[in-house]
Amino acid sequence: MAKVMAVNAGSSSLKFKLFEMPEEKVLCSGNAERIGHEDAIFGMKWNGESEKKVLPILDHARAVELVVEAMLEKGIVKDMNEIVAVGHRIVQGGKYFSKSELFNEDTEAKIESLIPLAPLHNKAHLVGFRAFKKILPNVTNVAVFDTAFHQSMEPEDYTFPIPKEFTEKYDCRRYGAHGTSHKYLSEMGLKYLPGVEHPRIISCHIGSGASITAIKDGKCVATSMGLTPLGGIMMGTRTGDLDPSVMNYLCKCTGKSVEEMYQIFNKQSGFQGVSTVSNDSRDVIAAAEAGNKDAQLSIRLFTRRIADFIGQYYVRLGGADLIIFSAGIGENSIESREDILKEITPALGLSIDYEANKVRGKEALLSKPDSKIKVVVIPTDEEVMIARDTFAFYKK
Numbered sequence: 001m002a003k004v005m006a007v008n009a010g011s012s013s014l015k016f017k018l019f020e021m022p023e024e025k026v027l028c029s030g031n032a033e034r035i036g037h038e039d040a041i042f043g044m045k046w047n048g049e050s051e052k053k054v055l056p057i058l059d060h061a062r063a064v065e066l067v068v069e070a071m072l073e074k075g076i077v078k079d080m081n082e083i084v085a086v087g088h089r090i091v092q093g094g095k096y097f098s099k100s101e102l103f104n105e106d107t108e109a110k111i112e113s114l115i116p117l118a119p120l121h122n123k124a125h126l127v128g129f130r131a132f133k134k135i136l137p138n139v140t141n142v143a144v145f146d147t148a149f150h151q152s153m154e155p156e157d158y159t160f161p162i163p164k165e166f167t168e169k170y171d172c173r174r175y176g177a178h179g180t181s182h183k184y185l186s187e188m189g190l191k192y193l194p195g196v197e198h199p200r201i202i203s204c205h206i207g208s209g210a211s212i213t214a215i216k217d218g219k220c221v222a223t224s225m226g227l228t229p230l231g232g233i234m235m236g237t238r239t240g241d242l243d244p245s246v247m248n249y250l251c252k253c254t255g256k257s258v259e260e261m262y263q264i265f266n267k268q269s270g271f272q273g274v275s276t277v278s279n280d281s282r283d284v285i286a287a288a289e290a291g292n293k294d295a296q297l298s299i300r301l302f303t304r305r306i307a308d309f310i311g312q313y314y315v316r317l318g319g320a321d322l323i324i325f326s327a328g329i330g331e332n333s334i335e336s337r338e339d340i341l342k343e344i345t346p347a348l349g350l351s352i353d354y355e356a357n358k359v360r361g362k363e364a365l366l367s368k369p370d371s372k373i374k375v376v377v378i379p380t381d382e383e384v385m386i387a388r389d390t391f392a393f394y395k396k
């Protein structure tokens with residue numbers, strides 16, 4: 001038995017989950033928020049109990065100290081040496097990483113060189129890694145990349161039709177995101193496909209950030225997010241794919257800079273922008289049911305963009321054996337799943353049990369036996385994937 005920590009460091013937050021491996025038992029989980037402030041928040045859950053306190057956490061190193069202190073105080077670990085490895089979520093692994101990697105000096109330098117492709121995320125991940133290294137200098141550290149699973153795409157799936165010089169000089173191409181989740185879902189989905197020789201899976205990770213991935217024989221062949229997580233389907237606050245001239249046109253119309261418009265496309269668009277109600281699908285659905293026309297349009301738009309990608313990937317895969325719904329909306333929103341399924345059923349020959357669809361946050365089979373493609377809900381678990389990969393390096 002060994003204790004392995006999965007860490008997700010953001011610019012002002014540090015989320016963590018401690019696993020007992022190989023059992024994959026969660027011993028505790030928590031979050032330090034508002035790092036850098038006098039009134040930061042530290043919360044932890046363990047053994048059915050929880051605690052939240054407001055206190056100064058001026059940097060990530062202090063946050064890591066708090067994690068360690070809290071785990072010792074609650075008796076989750078008796079000695080910090082019980083933690084044998086720490087796995088770090090890294091958003092952008094660029095062209096360098098097609099799998100998880102030991103977090104050594106070379107990995108650190110490559111992640112640093114990728115900061116221009118994910119300015120907020122990669123910088124914060126490095127701060128988190130360095131903070132852990134300071135407090136736990138002797139443990140195995142592993143970097144687990146959101147982009148790694150998508151590195152199996154072929155050039156015609158990841159190349160943008162821009163001048164070759166830009167593609168090569170600036171590494172400007174599709175990288176995708178949510179790869180750890182899509183990999184987990186595709187592995188978990190295999191149990192629904194006994195005897196299928198070359199499984200074709202369309203995995204829909206639909207939360208406030210959302211992406212769809214086409215997976216053949218366990219490998220990603222196409223994914224909806226692009227250079228950054230702004231691309232693909234419409235999301236809570238993000239546009240998803242747009243005609244690139246929208247940027248130019250709106251900058252001219254409004255006098256805003258490209259950077260300002262980019263922020264609007266990231267933070268004020270999607271459900272928020274179209275519905276003008278909220279970025280949260282629950283609020284938008286409630287408003288639509290109360291007759292709000294903008295909310296109704298935003299839902300139809302969201303549904304159609306998802307159906308478009310599922311159709312595209314059905315062709316890309318030469319058919320499909322399994323469609324998986326996951327993440328906040330995919331796992332919980334009965335209405336959204338029903339809308340999407342009704343949109344794709346005529347073309348794909350689905351047969352759906354809409355009573356079985358009335359499920360939230362639980363794994364479930366939604367399709368009937370006569371459906372041409374199986375449809376399931378599988379709750380995602382990125383942390384357990386991080387812990388699995390990290391534990392594998394520790395055992396080597």
Ligand code: AMP
Pocket residue numbers: 206207208209236279280281282283327328329332333334360
């Ligand atoms: P995520 O980013 O994966 O946490 O997903 C956030 C999205 O999931 C938001 O749009 C929420 O409205 C949606 N969501 C979360 N819980 C529920 C729920 N119980 N019912 C419907 N939608 C939900």
